[in-house]
Amino acid sequence: MKNRIQLTLVELICILAAFIVMIPFLIILLNSFKDIREAALFGLSLPSEWVFTNYSRVFERADIVRGFKNSFLISGFTVFLIIICASTSAFIIQRRNSILTQRIFIMYIIGLIMPTAIVPTIQLMVDLNINGTYAAVIFYYVAVMLPFAIFLLVGFMKSIPRELDEAAIIDGCNYPRMFFQIIFPLLMPVLITVTIVVMINVWNDFTGPFYLITDTKKWTVVLLIYNFMSQYETDWGLVFAFMTIVISPILIIYILLQRYIIHGLTAGSVKG
Amino acid sequence: MIKKYPLYFLLPAFAVFAVFFITPTITGVYYSFTNWNVNSPIIKFTGIDNYVRMWSEPRIHLAFRNTFIFAFAVTILQTSIGLILALMMHEKLYTRNILRTIFFAPYVIATLIIGYIFKVLYHPDKGIVNHTLDGLGLGFLSHDWLHDPNVALLAIILTDVWKSIGFVMVIFLAGLQFIPKDILESANIDGANYWHRFRHVTFPLLAPSFTVNVLLSIIGSLKVFEIVIVLTGGGPGYRTEVFNTYVMRAFSQGEFGYATAINMLLFLVVTGVGVPVLYWLRKREVEL
Numbered sequence: 001m002k003n004r005i006q007l008t009l010v011e012l013i014c015i016l017a018a019f020i021v022m023i024p025f026l027i028i029l030l031n032s033f034k035d036i037r038e039a040a041l042f043g044l045s046l047p048s049e050w051v052f053t054n055y056s057r058v059f060e061r062a063d064i065v066r067g068f069k070n071s072f073l074i075s076g077f078t079v080f081l082i083i084i085c086a087s088t089s090a091f092i093i094q095r096r097n098s099i100l101t102q103r104i105f106i107m108y109i110i111g112l113i114m115p116t117a118i119v120p121t122i123q124l125m126v127d128l129n130i131n132g133t134y135a136a137v138i139f140y141y142v143a144v145m146l147p148f149a150i151f152l153l154v155g156f157m158k159s160i161p162r163e164l165d166e167a168a169i170i171d172g173c174n175y176p177r178m179f180f181q182i183i184f185p186l187l188m189p190v191l192i193t194v195t196i197v198v199m200i201n202v203w204n205d206f207t208g209p210f211y212l213i214t215d216t217k218k219w220t221v222v223l224l225i226y227n228f229m230s231q232y233e234t235d236w237g238l239v240f241a242f243m244t245i246v247i248s249p250i251l252i253i254y255i256l257l258q259r260y261i262i263h264g265l266t267a268g269s270v271k272g
Numbered sequence: 273m274i275k276k277y278p279l280y281f282l283l284p285a286f287a288v289f290a291v292f293f294i295t296p297t298i299t300g301v302y303y304s305f306t307n308w309n310v311n312s313p314i315i316k317f318t319g320i321d322n323y324v325r326m327w328s329e330p331r332i333h334l335a336f337r338n339t340f341i342f343a344f345a346v347t348i349l350q351t352s353i354g355l356i357l358a359l360m361m362h363e364k365l366y367t368r369n370i371l372r373t374i375f376f377a378p379y380v381i382a383t384l385i386i387g388y389i390f391k392v393l394y395h396p397d398k399g400i401v402n403h404t405l406d407g408l409g410l411g412f413l414s415h416d417w418l419h420d421p422n423v424a425l426l427a428i429i430l431t432d433v434w435k436s437i438g439f440v441m442v443i444f445l446a447g448l449q450f451i452p453k454d455i456l457e458s459a460n461i462d463g464a465n466y467w468h469r470f471r472h473v474t475f476p477l478l479a480p481s482f483t484v485n486v487l488l489s490i491i492g493s494l495k496v497f498e499i500v501i502v503l504t505g506g507g508p509g510y511r512t513e514v515f516n517t518y519v520m521r522a523f524s525q526g527e528f529g530y531a532t533a534i535n536m537l538l539f540l541v542v543t544g545v546g547v548p549v550l551y552w553l554r555k556r557e558v559e560l
Contacts, residue, residue: 011365017357018374021434023400024389025377042398085285092281104282111293113546115495115539117300119523119532124296143292146285165277175278204382206498211523222382229388236392243385254380258373261380262442 032240039237054241064242067221074134074209074220075202078141079195082149085142086194087187090153091179095162105154111147116140118211125212132214140212141202149194156190193260200250200261221246297539304533310526322533331510331518332534338425339514339541343493345429346436351485353433354440355478359470361441362448372445376438383435387502390431394418394503418504421511428503428512432493440485447481448474483553490549494542515541 023044031039032054034047039054058064093101121140125131130139160183168178202208209223219227225246232238254261304322308315326332357375361368378386393399394417402414417427451474459469497516500506506513506521515538522531 007363007365010360010363011367014357014360014365014371015367018371021374021378021438024386024393024434027392027400028389040398042392042395042400044400081288085288088281089285092277092279095277096279100279101282104286108289111289113491113542114297115535115542116293117296117532117535117539118519119528119535120296120300120303121292123303123528124292124299139288139292142288146289146293150285175281179281200380204380204384206382206384222384225382225388226384239388243388247381247385250380250382251377254377255373258376262376 028240028243031236032244034237036235036237039240040234042236051237054237055245057238058242058245063216063219064221064224064245066217067219067224070134070218071203071220071222074137074141075199077134077138078145078202079198081138081142082145082198083191083194086146086149086153087184087191088179090150090157091183093150094154094157095165105150108147108150112151116144118207122211132212132218134218137208137212140208141198141205144208145198145201149198152190152194153187156187160186189260192257193263196253196257196261200253203250300532300536303529304536306529308529308532310528315529318529322530323537325530326533326537331513332537334510335513335515335518335534338512339494339496341425342429342432342496342514343490343545345426346432346493347486347489349429349433350436350440350489351482354437354485355444357437357441358444358448359474361445372438372442374438375441378435378437379439381435383498384502386431386435387499390427390434391418391503394427419508421508424504424508424512428496428500431499431503432496435499436489436492440489443481443485444478447478451477479553483550486553487546487550491542491546494538494545 027042027044030044030046031042033050033052035049035051038048089104093105122131125136125140128136130136164182164186165178168182169175173181203220204222205220206222206226209218209220210226213219213223216227225242228242229239303315305317305319306315307318307321361371361375365371393401396402396414396416396419399417401417405411405414415423418424455473455477456469459473464472495516496514497520500512500514500517501520504512506517515534519531519534519538522528522534
């Protein structure tokens with residue numbers, strides 16, 4: 001049958017393309033298990049001898065363990081603040097739907113496209129006396145990623161019936177309690193998406209810590225890689241092991257929760 | 273019916289956004305008109321001096337040119353390859369789910385790390401790119417990718433395409449799901465072949481996905497930074513200098529006012545390109 005052959009052909013082309021996309025991943029993974037000489041060849045072959053010391057050497061370094069803590073701390077707090085700020089805001093924007101809230105929504109949408117003015121941001125942190133602190137980076141991220149979260153949440157909020165709010169208010173519930181006890185739990189699916197997408201963006205970001213963190217003790221893992229490369233560019237096995245360790249948590253989260261990530265990133269983008 | 277949802281719920285988000293996004297944007301406009309730098313103790317208003325200086329610097333012209341070539345090429349390549357991939361993946365493939373997982377994976381990796389990985393792939397003697405070209409008998413195509421002024425920008429473009437192709441594909445796949453099957457079937461019964469069905473049914477109905485992809489791609493690639501810093505640092509010479517690498521250079525030389533002015537120009541360019549493109553793409557969308 002002609003159709004069957006065509007379909008198999010399409011499948012083969014896709015598999016080939018997927019293989020090409022995977023090559024860079026395979027190269028760092030395979031070379032992270034090679035000794036210093038073999039790793040420097042950047043080959044796609046299996047290691048002639050499997051070496052695991054690259055990994056143990058990475059974990060021996062105190063700064064890397066600290067880097068992970070910093071990355072977790074910064075992305076964790078950012079997620080927490082974004083969830084609180086964005087969900088409350090999105091609730092009112094969607095429910096009131098007045099000229100005022102529409103304008104506020106448009107303001108956030110503009111924030112979605114605009115590039116951040118990074119140099120004045122540094123000066124602002126100096127003026128607020130928080131330059132170089134975790135708080136500076138965290139607030140910078142919250143401000144930058146808030147528009148995306150609000151955009152996503154406003155879209156989702158439409159699917160939560162107003163009757164719930166009304167019933168709760170009639171039963172004598174106040175607004176904060178009504179929101180956090182009744183509406184908030186119903187937002188879970190989209191909050192998971194927001195959490196993962198924000199987490200990944202903060203974890204992967206270079207610009208924020210590069211400009212806003214000067215203290216090496218507060219560096220995130222991505223900034224450490226930047227610094228690491230200039231010091232150890234000859235020890236490729238070690239570098240590849242370090243890279244593998246930094247990408248792994250993200251890749252694992254992605255593979256497990258890809259439904260939420262892909263849904264979140266594409267939500268609101270195509271009209272149903 | 274509740275009419276008065278409390279406005280104070282808007283406050284936490286608005287406070288953070290006003291202080292940490294709007295404020296630096298507004299002060300940025302002011303700083304871009306000053307001589308603010310590490311050497312002078314006081315910030316002095318200098319009018320449009322920074323903008324005049326920018327105009328006379330050949331490097332900003334290069335940054336302009338490179339950023340636009342980059343944005344244009346990335347948008348075209350990403351959208352077209354992403355569309356082709358999506359059309360193939362929309363067929364009933366056995367390995368569809370795992371393939372989608374793989375195609376999208378580069379998108380969740382730190383751009384900085386992607387830069388370092390591709391530096392390895394592009395290595396002139398040991399990199400897999402040149403090895404593969406040699407192996408295919410296309411050795412004449414091999415280059416010192418990141419140091420040859422003729423191909424360095426291309427190397428960066430291809431890296432960015434590799435990173436974002438899965439995202440573009442996923443958006444198109446979502447769009448394809450919304451095309452009603454009966455429209456395609458009736459076109460089929462009317463004797464339309466695959467190309468005709470694509471040209472007259474699928475393509476026009478995919479317009480919303482096009483809008484999203486093209487717009488995000490343009491906006492994102494005008495702001496390109498990490499990938500250039502890692503791969504070429506803006507070199508060789510200034511052959512791959514883009515807006516944000518130029519901002520970083522001015523910043524690290526302590527010329528804060530000037531760096532902010534370049535940032536403002538980037539802001540104007542992003543808005544100036546993004547808004548008309550959005551308007552134009554919206555106009556050709558078909559309402560179902």
